[in-house]
Amino acid sequence: MHKRNRLFVSIALVYGLLGGLIAIIRLIDPSLIGGNVPRAHGHIMLLGFILMMIYGIALHVLPRFGGFPLYSEQMANWQLYCANAGLPLMIAGWLGWRDMLVMAGGVLTYGAIVLFGLNMILTVRTKGRTLPVQ
Amino acid sequence: MKEEAFTRLQPVREEAHDRMQQMGLTFSRDNRWFVLAAQAYLMLAGLGLVLNGSFLSDNAARPAFLHLFTLGFMLFMIYGLACHMLPRFTGNPIREGAWPWLQMGLAHCGVIGYAVGYLAGQHTLIVVGAVLAWLSLAVFAFRIWPVLWPAEP
Numbered sequence: 001m002h003k004r005n006r007l008f009v010s011i012a013l014v015y016g017l018l019g020g021l022i023a024i025i026r027l028i029d030p031s032l033i034g035g036n037v038p039r040a041h042g043h044i045m046l047l048g049f050i051l052m053m054i055y056g057i058a059l060h061v062l063p064r065f066g067g068f069p070l071y072s073e074q075m076a077n078w079q080l081y082c083a084n085a086g087l088p089l090m091i092a093g094w095l096g097w098r099d100m101l102v103m104a105g106g107v108l109t110y111g112a113i114v115l116f117g118l119n120m121i122l123t124v125r126t127k128g129r130t131l132p133v134q
Numbered sequence: 135m136k137e138e139a140f141t142r143l144q145p146v147r148e149e150a151h152d153r154m155q156q157m158g159l160t161f162s163r164d165n166r167w168f169v170l171a172a173q174a175y176l177m178l179a180g181l182g183l184v185l186n187g188s189f190l191s192d193n194a195a196r197p198a199f200l201h202l203f204t205l206g207f208m209l210f211m212i213y214g215l216a217c218h219m220l221p222r223f224t225g226n227p228i229r230e231g232a233w234p235w236l237q238m239g240l241a242h243c244g245v246i247g248y249a250v251g252y253l254a255g256q257h258t259l260i261v262v263g264a265v266l267a268w269l270s271l272a273v274f275a276f277r278i279w280p281v282l283w284p285a286e287p
Contacts, residue, residue: 001223006282009220013275020268027261045204053212060223 001060004073004080008056011084015048035095043094047087047109055079055116063123071122075115083112161218164234168214171238175206175245198252205267206245213237213274226284229277237277240270 023041025032063070070076089105092098161169182189182199189200221228247263250256 001220001282006224009216009278010282013271013278016271017268017275020264020271024261024264024268027257027264050208050212053216057216057219057223061219 004077005056005060008052008059008080012049012052012056015044015052015087019044019048033095035097037095040091040094043090044087047083047090052083055083055112058116058120062120066124068123068125071119075119079112079115079119082108082115086110086112158222161214164238165214165218167238168210168217171242172207172210172214175202175210178249179203179207194255195253198249201252202245202249205241205248209245209267209271210241213241216278217274220278220281224281224284226281228281233273233277237270237273240266240273244268244270 019041022033022037022044026037026041030037059070059076086105086108089101090109091105093101093103093105179189179199179202182191182195182202186193186195186199189203190196191199217228217234244263244265244267247259247266249263251259251261251263
């Protein structure tokens with residue numbers, strides 16, 4: 001498994017634990033963490049935990065299931081950078097009531113989504129490769 | 135001629151199939167239970183659609199059905215599939231023994247406690263459920279970490 005894909009899964013685990021932790025802290029005492037905690041929690045779990053897990057596993061299996069190598073390793077690397085630059089900015093924006101940070105983070109996160117989507121479309125393709133008959 | 139060849143090859147094909155199963159292509163017992171439980175939680179979460187008209191209803195039951203879907207269905211599917219696939223993708227073993235069952239017990243108690251807590255209006259039960267679900271995630275991370283980053287020999 002490529003190191004980048006293992007990083008995606010590892011980071012997903014960290015986000016999952018972080019997202020759960022801030023929700024628990026808010027449940028115990030809402031005054032302990034300021035900002036829009038429910039929104040931050042929802043996005044940490046969905047974009048951080050679920051989506052990063054899907055990124056890591058899909059980048060590994062879809063080229064194999066599709067029968068073609070990954071279209072661009074560089075796109076996948078930039079997807080990792082954008083996703084992990086975007087989400088912390090969004091979290092900081094919600095917890096600190098800074099809309100500009102949320103917007104900047106959202107753009108970067110969307111960039112990662114587009115990079116992943118295009119890379120997968122160009123990797124899986126509509127027809128599998130036909131193997132020669134032995 | 136062709137049919138005869140296929141007939142002669144049948145025992146070999148069956149043997150290859152059996153060998154694949156012995157190699158561990160099929161789910162282990164714990165992962166089978168994770169995936170099965172996920173389907174049960176999906177059906178429970180779906181009741182929210184019937185009772186409230188939406189997963190994201192405006193009443194007090196909103197977090198209960200939402201988390202039956204996210205924690206019950208999505209998380210259990212991730213547990214079952216990731217614990218099955220990642221060791222095969224990386225070639226590194228996952229922590230077994232009592233760990234998967236501890237993870238499963240914590241997750242079940244967590245999801246049920248959290249959902250029942252919201253439906254019954256019991257704040258303590260909600261917090262206990264959330265903590266147990268979080269602990270199950272911590273156990274999952276503990277099991278998966280050496281699969282992704284094995285210790286150097």
